[in-house]
Amino acid sequence: MTERMKAVQTALDTFLLREYHKTAAEASPNELHMALSRAMMNVISADWRTSRAAHAAARHTFYLSAEFLVGRAIFNNLLCLGMTQEVEELLRAQGASLEELESVEDAALGNGGLGRLAACYLDSAATLSLPLDGYGIRYRYGLFKQQIEQGFQKEQPDDWTHWGDPWSVRCDEEAVEVAFGRHTVRAVPYDMPVIGYGTHNIGTLRLWQAEPLIPFDFMRFNDQDYDGAVEAKNRAEDISRVLYPNDSSDEGKILRLEQEYFFSSASLQDMVRAYKRVHGTDFLQFAALHAVQLNDTHPVLAIPELIRLLKNEGLSFDDAFEIARAVFCYTNHTVMPEALETWPKDLLERAVPGMYAIIEQIDARLHRELTDRGVPADRISRMSITRGDAAHMADLAVYAGRFVNGVARLHTEILKSSVLADWYAVYPERFQNKTNGITQRRWLALANPELSALLTRLLGSERWLTDLSALRELLSFENDQGVLREFISIKKTRHQAFAAWLRRVHGIEVDPDTVFDVQIKRIHEYKRQLLGILAILELYFEIKSGELSDFAPTTFFFAGKSAPGYLRAKGIIKLIGAVSDLIAADPAVAGKIRVVFVPNYNVTAAQQIIAAADVSEQISTAGTEASGTGNMKLMANGAVTLGTLDGANVEIVEEAGLEANYIFGAHVEEIHDRAADYDPNALYQSDSRIRRVLDALVDGTLDDGGTGYFQELYDSILKGASWHNPDQYYLLLDFGRYLDAKLTVNRDTCDEIAFARKGWRNICTCGKFSSDRAIAEYASDIWKIESTAR
Numbered sequence: 001m002t003e004r005m006k007a008v009q010t011a012l013d014t015f016l017l018r019e020y021h022k023t024a025a026e027a028s029p030n031e032l033h034m035a036l037s038r039a040m041m042n043v044i045s046a047d048w049r050t051s052r053a054a055h056a057a058a059r060h061t062f063y064l065s066a067e068f069l070v071g072r073a074i075f076n077n078l079l080c081l082g083m084t085q086e087v088e089e090l091l092r093a094q095g096a097s098l099e100e101l102e103s104v105e106d107a108a109l110g111n112g113g114l115g116r117l118a119a120c121y122l123d124s125a126a127t128l129s130l131p132l133d134g135y136g137i138r139y140r141y142g143l144f145k146q147q148i149e150q151g152f153q154k155e156q157p158d159d160w161t162h163w164g165d166p167w168s169v170r171c172d173e174e175a176v177e178v179a180f181g182r183h184t185v186r187a188v189p190y191d192m193p194v195i196g197y198g199t200h201n202i203g204t205l206r207l208w209q210a211e212p213l214i215p216f217d218f219m220r221f222n223d224q225d226y227d228g229a230v231e232a233k234n235r236a237e238d239i240s241r242v243l244y245p246n247d248s249s250d251e252g253k254i255l256r257l258e259q260e261y262f263f264s265s266a267s268l269q270d271m272v273r274a275y276k277r278v279h280g281t282d283f284l285q286f287a288a289l290h291a292v293q294l295n296d297t298h299p300v301l302a303i304p305e306l307i308r309l310l311k312n313e314g315l316s317f318d319d320a321f322e323i324a325r326a327v328f329c330y331t332n333h334t335v336m337p338e339a340l341e342t343w344p345k346d347l348l349e350r351a352v353p354g355m356y357a358i359i360e361q362i363d364a365r366l367h368r369e370l371t372d373r374g375v376p377a378d379r380i381s382r383m384s385i386t387r388g389d390a391a392h393m394a395d396l397a398v399y400a401g402r403f404v405n406g407v408a409r410l411h412t413e414i415l416k417s418s419v420l421a422d423w424y425a426v427y428p429e430r431f432q433n434k435t436n437g438i439t440q441r442r443w444l445a446l447a448n449p450e451l452s453a454l455l456t457r458l459l460g461s462e463r464w465l466t467d468l469s470a471l472r473e474l475l476s477f478e479n480d481q482g483v484l485r486e487f488i489s490i491k492k493t494r495h496q497a498f499a500a501w502l503r504r505v506h507g508i509e510v511d512p513d514t515v516f517d518v519q520i521k522r523i524h525e526y527k528r529q530l531l532g533i534l535a536i537l538e539l540y541f542e543i544k545s546g547e548l549s550d551f552a553p554t555t556f557f558f559a560g561k562s563a564p565g566y567l568r569a570k571g572i573i574k575l576i577g578a579v580s581d582l583i584a585a586d587p588a589v590a591g592k593i594r595v596v597f598v599p600n601y602n603v604t605a606a607q608q609i610i611a612a613a614d615v616s617e618q619i620s621t622a623g624t625e626a627s628g629t630g631n632m633k634l635m636a637n638g639a640v641t642l643g644t645l646d647g648a649n650v651e652i653v654e655e656a657g658l659e660a661n662y663i664f665g666a667h668v669e670e671i672h673d674r675a676a677d678y679d680p681n682a683l684y685q686s687d688s689r690i691r692r693v694l695d696a697l698v699d700g701t702l703d704d705g706g707t708g709y710f711q712e713l714y715d716s717i718l719k720g721a722s723w724h725n726p727d728q729y730y731l732l733l734d735f736g737r738y739l740d741a742k743l744t745v746n747r748d749t750c751d752e753i754a755f756a757r758k759g760w761r762n763i764c765t766c767g768k769f770s771s772d773r774a775i776a777e778y779a780s781d782i783w784k785i786e787s788t789a790r
């Protein structure tokens with residue numbers, strides 16, 4: 001046994017005995033997880049300390065994000081440290097096993113794409129030995145757990161630290177104070193290691209927890225005012241109590257604003273303090289040493305906060321502003337107007353005193369600058385950061401930052417031509433594109449060990465783990481029947497593994513000998529799960545009536561959470577269940593189509609589903625999905641994309657070829673041109689298939705349990721509402737083309753080899769979508785940081 005393994009063994013045994021009076025064989029999965037994780041923390045501690053020092057000494061980046069959807073750490077960390085096999089053997093020798101840890105729950109400190117992207121980026125930066133660290137919030141409760149009861153979503157709190165949090169180190173002596181209008185709280189940092197693959201570099205994810213300045217009011221307790229005694233404590237803890245489950249609309253709630261200021265302020269105080277320890281109060285080097293990436297607008301108060309802190313250190317507003325402008329960069333993740341954050345003046349002034357005044361100062365500077373540049377007055381007032389007595393956070397970030405980027409080429413073009421067009425006209429040099437990426441360590445190596453083994457064997461090395469573009473060399477096997485057969489058999493194995501997981505975790509039975517078609521993502525109107533389920537309903541009617549006779553048996557999987565207050569999204573979940581029931585109850589069709597809603601979609605579920613998928617549904621209305629990243633994970637696992645030319649789908653088919661995927665539907669230009677005279681009711685009248693599926697929502701064919709959900713969905717398409725036009729996401733416009741494409745995919749699956757070749761091409765050409773590539777681009781084009789590898 002290696003020295004490292006001996007140390008793990010000793011630490012593991014000691015921990016289990018001391019904490020639980022147990023041996024490895026006796027320990028529960030959660031106890032074993034605690035002990036093993038703690039033992040691994042010992043293993044990495046020296047490298048972690050060295051890396052911290054190296055990051056501090058170099059020009060370095062801080063990634064500020066309200067969300068880090070890291071998922072389960074243990075298997076990923078074992079993989080990155082190259083310890084999986086040794087640890088498995090060690091546990092086996094003691095009558096335990098790694099497999100038990102499959103029941104350990106995810107850390108779900110994020111809603112979806114934006115949060116998971118932050119986690120992939122930390123992973124890649126660590127692997128590339130880049131001096132990058134993350135700052136965020138240590139939510140007491142992560143994203144709610146989703147249960148499906150009678151087809152309805154029910155939310156349960158996610159108590160993710162219930163069994164302990166072995167991957168965090170609490171750093172009490174580095175706590176800072178954050179002052180709000182209502183109270184002042186302590187921000188206590190918890191540090192998590194971010195372990196790179198095949199490097200000694202270890203990044204730090206520092207998550208702030210809100211605590212009261214004084215834990216408990218003894219006077220009030222003595223007066224028998226027990227609630228009052230803990231009132232201040234509760235109000236402080238409220239700030240990091242729970243992750244807001246809304247990932248689409250700006251809610252404008254005071255607690256959310258406090259969350260944003262809380263971690264922005266704490267992080268900037270931490271940065272300034274660390275800088276002062278080395279450089280004193282001479283801030284000339286500050287901008288040269290730091291880049292701060294703002295993950296969407298959630299941390300944008302960091303900009304006025306830095307200015308406030310620097311002014312406290314004696315700098316003028318102008319000097320402080322110049323430093324801020326050199327340090328901050330902003331990533332936009334959405335074009336949906338309802339998701340662009342604005343904070344009303346009165347709310348800001350009440351909640352975070354001082355911030356609005358600084359924002360006004362910034363705005364005054366903007367007005368002077370634009371006037372000097374000869375920008376017309378009407379454009380200046382459109383660009384005003386405080387227009388309508390509210391702070392417009394995206395505008396603030398573009399103006400008071402160095403770069404702004406979109407997350408896929410099409411998305412960046414839309415930012416330049418519409419959402420941020422006024423800004424692009426004045427500051428074109430600030431705009432960049434950084435197409436998203438995903439880490440192949442988690443999404444291929446961990447999720448799909450069988451496919452990984454094949455890729456490693458054919459390539460003759462594990463190079464692809466740190467250079468995903470190496471897979472392109474395997475394109476030469478696209479006509480190799482043996483290799484394609486092996487790929488087909490691996491998919492079958494993943495079908496079976498996923499089916500077994502579904503049975504074990506959710507008690508759901510599926511047939512692994514069917515095509516697995518998946519639409520997995522947050523439930524949103526713009527993502528068009530409603531189009532997905534209506535098309536399946538039409539297939540059902542056609543098979544039932546005999547119009548459609550040869551259909552390759554398919555299981556259609558849906559998974560995703562709805563924001564708790566988003567009733568239409570909840571109606572869509574209910575509808576998926578109702579269509580599933582309708583089909584399952586009909587023996588004439590049940591053998592051909594199965595619809596399954598997988599509850600509680602999270603990182604761990606995603607790893608199961610993605611590795612097993614044959615068809616990747618990416619059917620958002622063109623121009624609405626900024627990028628998508630599930631599309632990339634599915635591509636890497638050899639699923640073909642059935643999608644619109646939206647987000648990163650455009651670049652996916654550019655890499656893999658149109659012939660390896662199924663692109664359908666209106667392009668951005670068509671949507672744009674037809675917007676003015678689009679008439680979904682005319683389509684309803686002229687297309688009997690559309691009539692058939694829409695009528696089924698309201699004629700008693702489908703049961704929404706008396707909620708009125710289905711009538712509301714029907715009306716959203718044909719009538720519209722006070723806040724939107726009928727069919728605002730153009731479901732009916734794309735319906736026919738989508739059905740055709742769905743039938744083409746289905747027919748193509750019958751030629752197993754030809755279909756496998758398409759999947760294979762997707763695998764071999766997914767290199768661009770590694771987060772290693774994305775992070776390398778950020779490092780060189782935006783952050784100007786370099787590897788710290790010795």
Ligand code: 26Q
Nearest residue numbers: 113114244246247251333407625626627628629
């Ligand atoms: C805002 C205000 C109040 C409460 C919550 C929020 C909030 C929280 C999360 C708003 C938005 C989000 C998340 C957005 C998101 O996940 N966007 C996705 O980002 C991915 C990574 O870039 C893209 O691939 C997706 O296309 C985009 O939808």
